Amino acid sequence: MNKLQLNGREIEVQDSDLSMTLLRFLRERHFLYGVKNGCEQGLCGSCTIVVDGKAMRSCKFPVQKAVGKSLITIEGMEYPDGRVHPIQQAFMDAGAIQCGFCTPGMVLAAYVLLLENPQPTREQIRKALRGNLCRCTGYQHIIDAVELAAKIMHDQGLPVQAGCLQGQSA
Amino acid sequence: MTTEKNYRNDAYAKVSGRAAYADDVNFAGALHMVPVYADFVAATNLQIDCADALRSPGCVRVLTAADVPGSCTYGQIEQDYPILVRDTIRSWGDVVALVLADTREQALAAAALVKVTATPQKPLLTIEEAMDPYARVIPSYGNSNIVVHHAMRHGNPDPEFAGCELVLEEDFETQTIEQAYMEPESAISVPRHDGVIEIYGSMQHPFSTRRFTAAFLGEPLSNFEVYTIAVGGGFGGKDDTAACVCARTALAARLLRRPVKMTYTREWSIRESYKRHPYKLHYKVGFSSEGQIMAVQAKILADSGAYLSVSPWVTWRSTAQCCGAYSVENVHADVYAVATNNVFTGAMRGFGSPQVNFAIEQLMDMAAVQLGIHPLGIRRMNMVKQGSRTVTGQLLDNHTVSLEEVMNKVVHEIGYRKKFEQCSRGKSEGDTLYGIGLAISYRGSSLGAEGMDFCTSIINGQYDGSILVESGIHENGQGSESVMLLVLAEELGVNLKRLRYRRGSTSNIPDSGTTVATRGTIMGSSSVLIAARKFKELLAGHLAERLRCKPEDVRFHDDKIWGLSFDYSLTWEEAMKELFLQRVTPYAFGTFQAPDVSWDDTTGQGNAYFTYVYSCQAVELEIDKKTGKIKLLNIVAGHDIGKAINRAMVLGQMHGGIAQGVGMALMEEILRPEGRISTLNFDAYKIPRTTDLPEISGIIVENHDPNSLTGAKGIGEPALELIAPAIANAVFNASGKRFRSMPIKINPEDLE
Numbered sequence: 001m002n003k004l005q006l007n008g009r010e011i012e013v014q015d016s017d018l019s020m021t022l023l024r025f026l027r028e029r030h031f032l033y034g035v036k037n038g039c040e041q042g043l044c045g046s047c048t049i050v051v052d053g054k055a056m057r058s059c060k061f062p063v064q065k066a067v068g069k070s071l072i073t074i075e076g077m078e079y080p081d082g083r084v085h086p087i088q089q090a091f092m093d094a095g096a097i098q099c100g101f102c103t104p105g106m107v108l109a110a111y112v113l114l115l116e117n118p119q120p121t122r123e124q125i126r127k128a129l130r131g132n133l134c135r136c137t138g139y140q141h142i143i144d145a146v147e148l149a150a151k152i153m154h155d156q157g158l159p160v161q162a163g164c165l166q167g168q169s170a
Numbered sequence: 171m172t173t174e175k176n177y178r179n180d181a182y183a184k185v186s187g188r189a190a191y192a193d194d195v196n197f198a199g200a201l202h203m204v205p206v207y208a209d210f211v212a213a214t215n216l217q218i219d220c221a222d223a224l225r226s227p228g229c230v231r232v233l234t235a236a237d238v239p240g241s242c243t244y245g246q247i248e249q250d251y252p253i254l255v256r257d258t259i260r261s262w263g264d265v266v267a268l269v270l271a272d273t274r275e276q277a278l279a280a281a282a283l284v285k286v287t288a289t290p291q292k293p294l295l296t297i298e299e300a301m302d303p304y305a306r307v308i309p310s311y312g313n314s315n316i317v318v319h320h321a322m323r324h325g326n327p328d329p330e331f332a333g334c335e336l337v338l339e340e341d342f343e344t345q346t347i348e349q350a351y352m353e354p355e356s357a358i359s360v361p362r363h364d365g366v367i368e369i370y371g372s373m374q375h376p377f378s379t380r381r382f383t384a385a386f387l388g389e390p391l392s393n394f395e396v397y398t399i400a401v402g403g404g405f406g407g408k409d410d411t412a413a414c415v416c417a418r419t420a421l422a423a424r425l426l427r428r429p430v431k432m433t434y435t436r437e438w439s440i441r442e443s444y445k446r447h448p449y450k451l452h453y454k455v456g457f458s459s460e461g462q463i464m465a466v467q468a469k470i471l472a473d474s475g476a477y478l479s480v481s482p483w484v485t486w487r488s489t490a491q492c493c494g495a496y497s498v499e500n501v502h503a504d505v506y507a508v509a510t511n512n513v514f515t516g517a518m519r520g521f522g523s524p525q526v527n528f529a530i531e532q533l534m535d536m537a538a539v540q541l542g543i544h545p546l547g548i549r550r551m552n553m554v555k556q557g558s559r560t561v562t563g564q565l566l567d568n569h570t571v572s573l574e575e576v577m578n579k580v581v582h583e584i585g586y587r588k589k590f591e592q593c594s595r596g597k598s599e600g601d602t603l604y605g606i607g608l609a610i611s612y613r614g615s616s617l618g619a620e621g622m623d624f625c626t627s628i629i630n631g632q633y634d635g636s637i638l639v640e641s642g643i644h645e646n647g648q649g650s651e652s653v654m655l656l657v658l659a660e661e662l663g664v665n666l667k668r669l670r671y672r673r674g675s676t677s678n679i680p681d682s683g684t685t686v687a688t689r690g691t692i693m694g695s696s697s698v699l700i701a702a703r704k705f706k707e708l709l710a711g712h713l714a715e716r717l718r719c720k721p722e723d724v725r726f727h728d729d730k731i732w733g734l735s736f737d738y739s740l741t742w743e744e745a746m747k748e749l750f751l752q753r754v755t756p757y758a759f760g761t762f763q764a765p766d767v768s769w770d771d772t773t774g775q776g777n778a779y780f781t782y783v784y785s786c787q788a789v790e791l792e793i794d795k796k797t798g799k800i801k802l803l804n805i806v807a808g809h810d811i812g813k814a815i816n817r818a819m820v821l822g823q824m825h826g827g828i829a830q831g832v833g834m835a836l837m838e839e840i841l842r843p844e845g846r847i848s849t850l851n852f853d854a855y856k857i858p859r860t861t862d863l864p865e866i867s868g869i870i871v872e873n874h875d876p877n878s879l880t881g882a883k884g885i886g887e888p889a890l891e892l893i894a895p896a897i898a899n900a901v902f903n904a905s906g907k908r909f910r911s912m913p914i915k916i917n918p919e920d921l922e
């Protein structure tokens with residue numbers, strides 16, 4: 001049986017689903033509608049998810065290649081009790097959300113950056129989010145949000161790990 | 171009670187991935203529908219053969235114009251836009267059939283089997299070809315390809331030019347732009363037990379959607395209920411086309427008696443949806459030796475594409491604002507919209523002003539150079555001031571005309587004066603050229619004489635003290651619901667927790683026009699305030715006795731209702747219960763009508779808008795001498811928006827508008843060789859990324875506007891309309907070269 005970790009839980013994948021893209025698989029089989037489709041060609045970053053700690057475009061990622069891996073979607077960022085992750089809180093506090101269509105992908109791209117580099121410069125944040133398009137915000141408040149999240153997690157000693165994974169180890 | 175300044179009622183849903191956009195809404199048993207395009211740009215005698223498609227696995231039905239019970243065409247002004255083409259194809263974006271199947275994959279496979287034949291015609295793709303008196307008439311109405319002509323006759327410029335020290339005669343060109351909202355169009359229609367069809371769509375105007383749908387199905391408006399759901403951006407671009415996507419699902423849902431969903435790919439979205447008008451602008455401007463603008467003659471041509479949409483309104487704004495932010499005594503302007511076989515053009519944030527500003531704000535810098543005057547000096551001399559008359563003859567006396575104040579603030583913040591002296595002007599020691607540039611604008615708020623301007627709101631108190639509010643303004647993702655909640659919380663003196671925004675539908679509130687023209691804030695919150703005042707009056711009347719005071723002495727603050735002395739107060743829970751015990755419904759309905767505007771079509775004179783937003787944006791940049799690449803270093807933007815109800819949101823709108831303006835200035839362009847769009851996704855249609863933008867600082871200037879009940883006027887569009895000329899001016903100050911068309915691309919050879 002094909003298995004993979006999805007937001008901290010092990011799931012089984014039907015053979016017939018192996019050729020789907022992760023974008024369609026996550027939306028249609030697991031109803032994870034936070035995975036957004038902005039272009040379906042790997043060009044906009046709306047469909048960004050985290051695969052084994054790396055930001056990936058789910059619209060170009062076959063389910064086959066995800067077998068045995070650990071996936072995080074926006075739905076896995078919050079804690080099991082419903083509290084949002086500090087990155088999500090920072091997006092709200094910094095006014096980084098407008099239409100919200102790019103937000104899940106942005107949050108996850110920021111998450112991957114902060115996993116690797118907990119205190120990035122603004123320049124580094126810009127580089128890390130380069131693949132994620134936003135048409136509403138001009139990115140200014142998004143960069144502010146990532147900076148704010150890094151500061152808060154650092155100052156309060158909060159772990160960067162996605163909420164669903166922390167819930168598991170606790 | 172003061173409120174949280176960056177409050178949004180949708181922030182949690184969006185940041186947690188739970189906000190449901192149209193494609194996230196599902197109903198059991200839904201069919202999937204996809205559009206069929208024909209690879210013609212202009213053709214007649216359309217024939218469609220569906221036989222193979224219908225035999226394809228899972229295919230349920232193919233709909234064509236023959237299945238349409240109502241009108242195949244509709245539109246906001248002329249009813250010319252084909253929701254399904256009957257016989258004549260006028261652009262490459264036209265939809266000829268709709269294929270329904272059990273799954274989307276099956277629908278796509280079947281759609282590929284639909285055979286379309288037609289007799290091709292020679293496409294007319296340029297304004298010049300279309301204006302040829304012998305050219306084929308493209309529109310289905312009227313008898314000319316010149317579909318709009320607005321004239322402005324203010325004074326008489328002709329005799330003035332002879333006495334001018336400097337006469338500039340210049341041509342400018344702007345490109346076709348895609349709104350590029352991140353969420354492509356999508357809709358799902360669901361038949362309800364009572365025969366009504368419910369529609370959930372990614373559109374910016376539920377009422378417009380309902381009009382398109384009712385016309386298409388030939389049924390009354392009340393047969394459709396269009397709901398507000400999360401929308402992934404619109405920027406003016408989710409009206410006509412998005413409404414048609416909804417209307418088509420409604421037709422299918424009616425005929426097949428099942429829920430029907432249609433979600434666009436990015437490619438379909440760019441192929442079919444309307445764009446920003448490309449303009450050709452010819453200006454003749456005469457200046458005195460001191461730099462005073464003595465006379466302006468302008469001829470402006472806009473490509474309206476195959477269908478009219480709101481071209482008359484877009485070009486009307488270009489007419490009213492054809493001289494930018496300046497007072498000029500003698501102006502003759504003629505603005506035309508011309509039908510071609512290009513994919514049609516319509517509303518996009520900025521709406522006819524980014525194009526004219528691109529010309530005017532460069533002309534001001536050009537004149538300054540030639541007359542040896544400072545760019546700030548020439549602007550200060552000519553700009554509208556308190557008590558000025560605009561080129562439409564409107565006296566600016568009913569609000570604070572703060573253009574100079576706004577410009578001064580931006581100039582100071584960015585250090586324009588000193589940096590202007592340091593510009594490279596084509597020469598530098600190192601590998602880069604440095605330049606700074608700025609632009610100013612004033613923008614009429616709301617619809618102005620373009621359309622009917624009113625809005626309604628409803629406040630519905632519940633017996634436990636909680637309160638529901640709704641208005642006819644539709645949330646497009648810009649946060650208008652949150653602004654209205656903030657305004658209401660402040661007016662009623664209550665905690666935000668007490669308030670909920672009721673999800674809007676076309677069946678529970680009167681049509682209040684579209685959320686366009688930066689009118690969401692000014693109209694929506696003003697109508698909420700009117701309803702709130704009525705609501706308070708009602709409450710005061712029925713609670714005065716218990717509060718031991720006269721109704722006029724009842725006060726609302728600190729989340730309670732108070733009498734004259736602090737000894738007497740009621741919680742909202744007590745107050746609402748009291749009303750219900752008195753058998754009074756705590757309910758209020760408020761309508762805000764925009765102040766009167768006026769317009770004379772033959773002279774282009776009148777009070778065009780009831781108030782104006784004043785703006786200045788400045789930019790610093792660097793040009794790489796070897797590659798010609800432009801790197802933006804810093805942007806400062808100042809806008810007098812009357813009052814900021816939610817600062818974070820205002821700044822966010824500024825940043826976003828500027829980013830779109832930067833895209834227009836430097837990278838974006840819809841290419842359409844032979845009328846077929848080739849820039850169908852983000853690999854070819856490039857919009858700004860994080861690394862294309864510099865840090866942006868926004869300055870909010872707040873001169874409360876007496877024309878708006880809240881004092882606020884809105885920021886959506888002013889933010890976008892002037893960074894492009896500021897960039898063009900900075901490029902000139904860096905390189906010594908003028909760029910009269912966009913996007914600005916520098917060939918390094920030109921720098922030598």
Ligand code: FES
Pocket residue numbers: 036037038039040041042043044045046047048057058059060
């Ligand atoms: S939807 Fe995957 S990158 Fe755009």
Ligand code: FES
Pocket residue numbers: 096097098099100101102103133134135136137352402403647
């Ligand atoms: S918030 Fe709308 S695309 Fe980013």
